[in-house]
Amino acid sequence: MKEYSPREIEAKWQEHWRKTELYQTGEDTNKPKYYVLEQFPYPSGEGLHMGHTRVYSIGDVVARFRRMNGYNVLHPMGADAFGLPAENAAIQRGVNPREWTLNNMERIRREQSLLGASYDWDRYVGTCLPDYYKFNQWLFLLFYERGLAYRKKAMVNWCPSCGTVLANEQVEEGKCWRCDSEVIKKELEQWFFKITDYADRLLEGLDRLPKWPERVKAMQRNWIGRSEGAHVTFTVPELSDEKITVFTTRPDTLYGVSYLVLAPEHPLVPRLIKGKENEAGILEFINQTQKQSEIERTSNDAEKVGHPTGAYAQHPLTGEAIPIWVGNYVLMDYGTGAVMGVPAHDERDFAFASKYQLPVKPVIRPENERLSEPLREAYTGDGVLVSSGQFDGMKNREAIHAIAKFLEERGQGKWTVNYRLRDWLISRQRYWGTPIPVVYCDDCHIVPVPKDQLPVLLPEDVVFDGKNNPLATSESFVHTTCPKCGKPARRETDTMDTFVDSSWYFLRYTDPHNEEIPFAKEKADRFMPVDEYIGGIEHAVLHLLYSRFFTKVFYDAGMVSFDEPFESLLTQGMVLKDGLKMSKSKGNVVSPLEIVEKYGADTARLFILFAAPPDRDLDWSESGVEGVHRFLNRVWRLVVQNEELFKQPVPSGAKADGKTKELRRLLHQTIKKVTIEIGERNHFNTAVSAIMELVNGLYQHAGETDPALYKEALETLVVLLAPFVPHISEELWSVMGKEGSVHQTAWPSYDESALVLDEVELAVQINGKVRDKIVVPTQASREEIEKQALDNERIKHWTEGKTVRKVIVVPGKLVNIVVK
C-alpha cells in the first residue's frame, strides 16, 4: 500500500494549483460574493511565526468552505511593507531598505504558499511599491481637499529611540508601542488627519456591527471617549481681558468648587504667575511635568502635584474668590485644559485638596441621609443638592441640566460634548514610508503636489546615520520647484505613518491593477464589505479605527456606497507553549516551517484548527501534533484500503439493513454538524471532532454496510476535510479517480430525514429505579409506550400484586412506573 507522504503530495499539488490558477477570484457575477481577509503581515526578517500560521489557517478554511458553497470568493494577500525595521537594518547593517524589504516579502510569500493557503496571488499588494504608495499620496490630497488633512504646531509624542513622533494610539502606558522606550513631549509642525470630525459616526457605526466582538467595540468606544457636560466660564478680575473656561461633566457640583486647576501648559499660566512670589518655582514645575507621561499624570493613584498661582477667579454664581492653581493631573489636550476642583465629589480633587488643605464643600447628599462631616472620602454617588442656592433640594441628575441651562442663559456656560479622541498625527520623520506630497514655497506657502505628478518617489541618495531624518539628507529630493509658481521650493520630508497604508489596502485588493485611481467604485462595491476579517486584538483601536475612518471618508466622497469596511471580525487567540506566549525572549518558539517540514502543512493546519476555537488561546503541544498526524494517516489508509470500491461501478441500495441505516445517519449528522460549525459558528475545532467521529464509524462499519453508501461516505469524508487539509484531500480525491479538483466540488448537503432515529431505547423504572429497557418505534405514541412497558415480562414481575398509580413517559428517555 502506498504510504502517506506529505512532502511529496504537498509540493505536487501546490505546483498544480498554481499552474491551473485554481484560486483566482472568479468573474461570475451570478454567484454571491464572499470576501475573507486575513490581516497582511509585516515582512520582517524573521519569516512566518506560529501566530501567522494560525490566522492564515483560519482564513483559508473560511475561503475554501465558501468557494465550495457556491460563493465567488475574494481571498487576497499582501504585505504591510513600510516601517522602521527596514530602516534600522539599513542603519545597522548598511543594507538597502528596499532590497531588504523586497527579499523579506518574497520569503513570506513563499512560506505562505508552503502552508497551502488559497490566495489569489494576482491581487498581491505590497504597500512599499510605488504603484501602491502613489495612491496613499492621492488619498492624502483627497483628505487635504476635503479639509481633513492639516498642518499645525503641536506638542507631540516623541520617541527618542525611534527618533520620530508617534500618534496617541501608538503610545502605550507612556511608552513607544514599537520599542518600549519612554515617550516625551516635543513641539513640532506636523500633519494631522481630522479623525475627530468623525467621532460621532465612528461611535454610531459600532452599533451596526453585531458580528464584532463586544470587547473590541468597547475598546473603540472608550478610545473615542465621548462625554457630555458643560463649559463653565470663570472671570479673572486681575486680567479683565481674559476668562478661564473649564470643562465639567458635573455642573451640578458647581457650588462645591473650591479652586480651579490649570494644566501647566495652559496659555494663561505665564500671565497669571508673572511677578508673583512663586513664579520661578512654577516655571520649574512646568518643566518637570513635561517629562511625565499622561498615565503618570492622571492615574488615580499617581501623585498629584500643584502650585497656587497666587491669582483668583470669580465664581460665576456666588461671586466668591476662587484660588487658581496649576496641577500636573490636568492635561492640556483634554477639554479646555482647565478644571474646576470639587473635592467633596471627585476622588482626584479630594486627594489634591487633602494634600494642600483646600476647603471641601459638600453640595450633594444621598437622598434621606445626611453626610457626616468632615468627609473621609469624596461622595461620588447621586443625591440631592444642598448649599446650592436656588437649586437646593433638586435631584443632582436634574441639576446637571438645570445649572447648565441657567449658566447658558446668563452667558456663563454652554452645554457641550467632549471627546477623548484626538486628531491623528500622521507625520513621521523617517525614510521608509510614503512621502507626504507637499511642497513649501516662500510665496505660495503650502502647495500640494498635483495628482498627475504622483508618485513622489522615495530618493536613493540618502544617508542612514540613525540621527536625522534620512529623507532630509537627499539634495535631489528636498530641492524642487513650486508646482504653482515655478520658483525654487522645498519638499516636505516627513513620510506618512504606516497605518495610513493599512487603512485602505482591503479596498485596493478589489481593484489592484488600477493605475488611475485607488480603486473603482463598482469593484469596491462588488466585494466590500469584508465578510470575515481575521486578525489580532492588538489592532482594536489603531488599525480598525483608522480603517473605519477612511471608509467613512470614502463614503462621503462618493467613492464607495458602504460606510463600514468589516462586517464580521474574528480576533484570533494567541499561540502559547507551556502556557506562555511564544516569543524569542522566552526561548519557546516553535517554527511553523519546521513543523511543515516534519509532518506536512496539512498536519500543522489541522492541529491549529483542532486544538482550540479560533478566538481562544491555543496551547502548542507536540503530542497533539502527532495525534493529528496519526489521524491523517488513518484517513489515508481508510481510502487507500478501499481503492477497489472506486475502480468499478457499485450498485446502490444492495443493502438496507440496520448497520447501513446507522452509517447513513452518522454521515448526514456529520455533514450537518460540520456545515453549521464552519458556516455559522466559526467553531472549526468541533467540526474537526465530528469528522474524526465519522472516520471512527467508517472503520467500525468496514465491510458491513451497503457498499455504495460506504463509497459515498468515503467521498464525502474527503470533501469535508478539504477546507482543513487541502493537500491530502486533493490527493485522495485523485486516488478515488475523481475528475477535477476536490476544491471545486460542491459542498455536500444533508438529508434531515436520514437523521431521524427509527427506534429508540427507553429505560423503564419502577419507583425511580431502572429495572429494564425497551425498544420502541420513534413515532410511538404515549399510550403505545405505556402499554409496551407494562407488558414487558420483567416489569410484570416487578408490578405483580401492586397497584400501578401512575406512568410517566419522558419521550426519548424513559418510562417511570409508580406502584404501591
Ligand code: ANZ
Ligand atoms: C468638576 C467635577 C466634579 C468633575 C465632580 C468630575 C466630578 P470625563 O468623564 O473623562 O470626560 N477634567 C476635565 N478636563 C480635564 C483635563 N484636561 N484634565 C484632567 N481632568 C479633567 O471627565 C470629565 C471630568 O474630568 C470633568 O468633570 C473634570 O472634572 C475633569 F464631582 O469637573 B469634573
Ligand code: ZN
Ligand atoms: Zn510658489
